[in-house]
Every structure is written in C-alpha cells, then in structure tokens.
Amino acid sequence: MEPVAYVRARSVEEAAAAHAAHPGARYLAGGTNLVDLMKHGVETPRTLIDVSRLPLDGIEELPDGGLRIGATARNSDLAAHRLVRSRYPVLSQALLAGASGQLRNVATTGGNLLQRTRCGYFQDTSKPCNKRTPGSGCAARDGVHRDHAVLGHSPHCVATHPSDMAVALAALDATVELRGADGPRTVPVTDFHRLPGDHPEQDTVIRPGELICAVTLPGGAAGLPSAYRKARDRASYAFALASVAAVLDVDGGVVRRAALAFGGLAHRPWRARHAEAALLGAAPTGEAVARAVDAELDRAEPLRDNAFKVVLARNLARRVLADLAHPRT
Numbered sequence: 001m002e003p004v005a006y007v008r009a010r011s012v013e014e015a016a017a018a019h020a021a022h023p024g025a026r027y028l029a030g031g032t033n034l035v036d037l038m039k040h041g042v043e044t045p046r047t048l049i050d051v052s053r054l055p056l057d058g059i060e061e062l063p064d065g066g067l068r069i070g071a072t073a074r075n076s077d078l079a080a081h082r083l084v085r086s087r088y089p090v091l092s093q094a095l096l097a098g099a100s101g102q103l104r105n106v107a108t109t110g111g112n113l114l115q116r117t118r119c120g121y122f123q124d125t126s127k128p129c130n131k132r133t134p135g136s137g138c139a140a141r142d143g144v145h146r147d148h149a150v151l152g153h154s155p156h157c158v159a160t161h162p163s164d165m166a167v168a169l170a171a172l173d174a175t176v177e178l179r180g181a182d183g184p185r186t187v188p189v190t191d192f193h194r195l196p197g198d199h200p201e202q203d204t205v206i207r208p209g210e211l212i213c214a215v216t217l218p219g220g221a222a223g224l225p226s227a228y229r230k231a232r233d234r235a236s237y238a239f240a241l242a243s244v245a246a247v248l249d250v251d252g253g254v255v256r257r258a259a260l261a262f263g264g265l266a267h268r269p270w271r272a273r274h275a276e277a278a279l280l281g282a283a284p285t286g287e288a289v290a291r292a293v294d295a296e297l298d299r300a301e302p303l304r305d306n307a308f309k310v311v312l313a314r315n316l317a318r319r320v321l322a323d324l325a326h327p328r329t
Helices: 012-021 034-040 075-080 082-087 089-096 109-114 165-171 273-279 286-297 308-325
Strands: 005-008 025-028 047-050 059-061 067-070 175-180 183-188 211-217 226-231 242-251 254-263
Touching (some): 012 025, 082 089, 165 242, 165 254, 226 308, 254 273, 254 308, 273 286
Antiparallel strands (some): 175 183, 175 211, 226 242, 242 254
C-alpha cells in the first residue's frame, strides 16, 4: 500500500492552490477511471484533491440557446436532461452508449473528457508502454492491436481514446472551460485532446494544475438533426471499435452544415474535416455521402490486425448520414 494524502477542496481556487502545493497530485471527482488506474499501479498520485463537492454540477441554458454544462455534472443527469435530449440528441445518445447505468450515475463530464486509454498494454505495468513510461516502447504496435488506432497514430503509440461523450462534443464544436494558476481559459474540444506524436504520455493540452470547470455547447448547433452510433463487441458495457457522431443540416436539398466525428479510431475524437468539406453544398445522395466518407477514411493507416475498423467506420458513417439526410417518418 502506498500512502495517499486527501484534500477536500471548498472552491476552484482552493483546488488549484492545493494542486500547486502537492507535486504529483490528481483531481478526484467520480473516480471511475482514476481509481481503477491506481489499483493497477498505472496512476500513483501522492495526493488526491476532491472536487466532487464544488458547485460545478449545473446545466444552464445560455442566451444563444446553447448550454453550459458543469464539470461535475453526472453523465446520467446530462443524458436525461430535457434540453440535451431535445437540442443535442447526439450527446444524449453518446452518453447512454457509454458504460453502465451505475457508472453513469457516478462519472462526471470533466472526468469523462480526461479518462485514459483502455489499451491493455497501458494498464499492464509489466509491459512496455510509451504512454505510461515514456521511452519504454509500444508493445501494442507488434502485439495485440485489434482495438487500436487506424488514424493519427505514431511509431510511439497506437492507443485510442475511449470516450463516447467526447466524440459527440467534438461534432458539436463544444468548448472546454479551464481554470488554473494563470486564470481561466477556453479550449475547443477538437483541440483539447492530442495526437500521440513523440509524446503519447500527454493526452490533452491541459496545463499542470488546471481544472475543467465546464463544457459549453454552442447555440448554433441546437436543434439540428444529430445522431450517435457505436459498434462494439457486445451489446452493452463495451468500448467502441468504431463510433460516429454527426450533425447534418439539409436545406433546399443541399447540405448547409455538416459535422462528423469518429470515435475508436484515433488517440483523440477524430473530426472528419475532409468528409465535411466534401458534403457542404452537395445534395446528400448515397453516392455523395459515400464519396465524402471515403475522402476521410482513405487516409487511414490500419495496423496488421485492425483494417476491419476502416470498413466498420465507413459503413457506420454512411448509415448515420443517410438517416439524418432522409429521416424516416
């Protein structure tokens, strides 16, 4: 047993100060990922700073019709919220596709964004992993990598980001509100998670000691047709082999707005900019949708055993976009 100090923060400022005063500290909210990693010996914080009781669990309507979601809002509450279900169905669907009801009752918005990869080599401290121990190597690249990345990976890491919620937030152009020693700042969700590059140990652009305070959904996406679909090895409680979040606005027979994000394919939620560009201004025919999706996934670089993910993601995206373009009545 390793001793761990515990601090219960009474304000955001107190939490940031406590983090600065305790090297190696970690923020604790729901703990559904952090505590598991501590049990495996992957995470070894010297201090846990409990932020679960901070007043950051609100879900507020904004003047532009958007929503501000507090960092400690529970996944189950967010998925069931009336305005989320009516204005941003893609987010509600993504949350309900993740984990179990028991976990959603505990997991938080901020913690969901910060959860770490479920790569088996990352979680096994007897195996080399550049994400866990920089410079040690990537056992997955030549090992068991069926579930791993086909987009944006590097020689140093082929892990995927596990969140369902983050994929929906990427398609919605959400922003993350952060607060640290240098004050508040905002980061687009699409820029919040990093590709592995030479530093796969850095999952996000969050600075040491910064605390996620809220996520903001823009009013411009409110009420637009949107959907999330996920393929996995079993019907529930499994991480995505591939998933798709899409927002599609068709007016006058042509696409006026398109947002597409993939999950389960990369080190971060993958915003499909090439596909979106191909869709804008086009009639959403089956052929046009297929060409747009191919424009994105033709850039994939599958590993030895996971080329099936490209086909899976292609079919998911085509179906989701087709259903949004031509909804069944």
